[in-house]
Amino acid sequence: MTDVPNKITFFEFLTPLITSGKKTITIRDKSESHYVVGSQVEVFTLETDQKVCDIEIESVEPIKFDDINEFHAQQESLELQRLKELIKEIYPNTNELFVITYKLMPNNT
Numbered sequence: 001m002t003d004v005p006n007k008i009t010f011f012e013f014l015t016p017l018i019t020s021g022k023k024t025i026t027i028r029d030k031s032e033s034h035y036v037v038g039s040q041v042e043v044f045t046l047e048t049d050q051k052v053c054d055i056e057i058e059s060v061e062p063i064k065f066d067d068i069n070e071f072h073a074q075q076e077s078l079e080l081q082r083l084k085e086l087i088k089e090i091y092p093n094t095n096e097l098f099v100i101t102y103k104l105m106p107n108n109t
């Protein structure tokens with residue numbers, strides 16, 4: 001609980017948007033909001049637990065579902081309506097969400 005989380009999962013279909021630098025935020029519920037600004041986090045696919053890349057957390061800010069707007073959609077590289085549908089599917093009963101902003105770390109492989 002007091003540990004700094006060092007892993008995050010994303011739906012596999014979204015991971016190309018992350019590695020290409022097009023998707024620079026994610027919106028999560030409270031249970032996934034405990035990322036620490038400045039820390040590095042490993043990205044894995046949800047479905048197959050494959051390592052995708054590393055990111056550095058830049059900010060974690062609370063947001064209400066109804067305040068998700070076109071600006072977030074741009075940073076998600078998704079249509080606003082699609083983004084809101086996705087979030088409703090993942091977190092059907094939550095209005096209290098968090099915008100996590102991150103930057104892609106260079107991969108040293």
Ligand SMILES: CC(=O)Nc1ccn([C@@H]2O[C@H](CO)[C@@H](O)[C@H]2O)c(=O)n1
Nearest residue numbers: 009010011014026027046086087090
């Ligand atoms: C356990 C787990 O992996 N959960 C999630 C939760 C959210 N997301 C994506 O973050 C953005 C905002 O919600 C949208 O792009 C979502 O599709 C994701 O990829 N995976």
